Amino acid sequence: FGADSDHLTRADRYHTDLVLVDAPAPGSGKVFDWHLASEVPDSVRLILAGGLDPENVADGIRAVRPWGVDVSSGVEAAPGRKDPVKVRRFISNARAAAPPVEETDLPPLDEVPYDWEDE
Incomplete structure (x- = not known):
């Protein structure tokens, strides 16, 4: 969803495992007001996207406490x-800013997430 989407408040109705919240213009490389991500219900795992780069990813994680982050042009x-x-x-x-798993309020996923470092 774009950060300005009215669907954010109803994200728990979509029965998805994750919701990606991006800038209103995805792919623009622009950061959005992270407080808009607070519209996502607490029961929904959130992936933070939109203008993230090595310099701001820690701030984004601390502000939003997402389940994960997404980056593209920010590392090009x-x-x-x-x-x-x-x-x-x-x-x-991102790892340095992430809270320990036991501090999150979300239930564990049914399966173990993919870990690219295992390959």
Whole structure:
């Protein structure tokens, strides 16, 4: 959903495992007002997107406390080309800001999430 969507307040009615909240213009690389994400009911796992990069991902995690984050242009060296140094910094900063799993209020997923580091 775009952060300005009126569907956010009803996200729990869609019976999904996750809801991705992005800027009103997805793919723009622009950060939205993270307080808009508070419209998502607490029972819904939220993925925060929209203008995230290595410098602001920790602030976004602390402000929204999402289940996960999404990034694309925020870690690019050039359009369509990822910068491995930015990717590593993004992951490191996201992990440092994330609360321990036992501090989250959400029930565990039925399956173990994919972990790219296991490959």
